[in-house]
Amino acid sequence: MSTKNPVAQAMNYFLRRADTFTRFLTEGRICLTNNAAERALRGIALGRKAWLFAGSDRGGERAAAMYSLIVSARMNDVDPQAWLADVLARINDIPNPRLHELLPWHWKARHHDHNTIAA
Structure with a gap:
């Protein structure tokens, strides 16, 4: 098979990146x-003309x-x-080294702990 053949090119592409394609x-x-990523972006794609x-x-x-922030939270x-x-409401009172605490996954854990303690 010639190296210019589209099938050979696709196979070579895969073989050069086999570890990436099999990492799952x-x-x-x-x-x-x-x-999941496409579903998350669906609303943006549907509104593209309105947001042009x-x-x-x-x-x-x-x-x-x-x-990006909204999808990360979801x-x-x-x-x-x-x-x-x-x-x-809280971002002005938090020093820069602690801003990571406001990320959705940290925020969720913190609020889950507070809700569990209050219950």
Whole structure:
């Protein structure tokens, strides 16, 4: 088979990256598909025409950052509205080295502990 044959090119591509394509076999946290990521982006794709004109590049960058935060919260089973409200209320009082505590997965653990103690 010629090296220019599309099948040979695809096989060579796979063979050069075999460890990447088979990593899911040894690492159970890796999903076989990107369906979860596509579902998370579905709302953004559906609204693309409405958001085409964000006002400016900076506005588009801010919108992208907000979508990233909201999707991160959802992927960690955190209510984005409650999380953002709490983070915005507390962010000025937290020193830079502790900002990681406001990330959705840390926030969820902290609020779960507080709710368990209160119950």
